[in-house]
Amino acid sequence: MKKIILSAAVIFGSLSIYATTILPSEEVKTEVAAQSEYTEISVETVPAAVKTALETAYPGAKLVKAFVNDKKEYKLEIAVKDQKATVYSDVNGNWLKI
Template sequence: MKKLILSAVVLLGTMSIQANVLPVSENTKTAVNVQSEYTEVAADAVPAAVKTALQTAYPGAKLEKAFLNEKKEYKLEISVGDQKATVYSDVNGNWLKI
């Protein structure tokens, strides 16, 4: 009987030692992307390279609004059929992923 009680005490003692929770430091990093301000420009002010890239990538797309930032990047609000989308391009007609 003594061996049974002693075994139970030893077993419970070893289980409680492993049950200790170690403190975990949580280093949280927050990344904030600051997007440049865009100002609205006329659709006629959009360079031909951007318009050509738009028609190549999205045939039949209609340019609704165009915006420009100080980096010469264009934000284009387009519609294709009944769908609307916003795409980004540089001055040379290369698509940007934002």
């Protein structure tokens, strides 16, 4: 009888080890993309190479706003007819994929 009770206690104890619930961790992972800040500039100060590239790639587009960052990358807000878009260029007029 002792062996049966002892065996039952061991089996019950080993089964209860796996019966614990796993609590979700409170840890929250946050990813922050490094972005360089753009500062607004006047449309007239945009380099000629960027303006030429804009006229070539988007004929009839109107440059609404222009921004520049520390790397001399330009963020251009343009309007073509009734559509608006934002394009990015470097100082030489090469288009950037951002």
